Amino acid sequence: MKMSMTTTFLLISLVLCSTLLDITNAASQPPAQASGGGFCNSKCSGRCALKGVHSRCMKYCMMCCDKCRCVPSGTSGHLDECPCYRDWKAPNGRPKCP
Template sequence: MKLSNAAILIITLILCSTLLDITNADLSPQPSAQSPTSLATAPGFCNNKCGVRCALKGINSRCMKYCLMCCGKCSCVPSGTSGHLDECPCYRDWKAPNGRPKCP
């Protein structure tokens, strides 16, 4: 079976792009186990922190929805059910379009 020059060129390009993808993936920095981002993406981190934060707000409240959104973006949630916003400046400073705090 004889391959045309065009077919050989296409196969070569596919192989090269695959090798570049693999090389780039291997060189990308991996997050450390101690980074805040890895903690926020750890199973249950945001659920646990937001569960405490929204404990007095009711089970089906908007508090959990917005807290989880804020935790995902900021990688932290202030302790307690209210206040302590200085523990997480990103959480404290994220505002809704109307200027009110986005995070509970």
């Protein structure tokens, strides 16, 4: 089946735009060291150090860190350092992140 020049041009344009979007999205992501196990584990360990149920605090802190790519400093408060962490709510309206 023959493709017209217009169809070929449109397909090439679509592929190029898609590639450009992928490159742009990759460039806008925070650096790899700012997320993932090591970063989140160390930040959440400090955040949850004084919590009564350490394992539950770590579970939710790690979830929040993976999504938000940041954890506020200290064991509580300082939520303005990480608005995503501060604003993520559980279904009941309470804060999701410790």
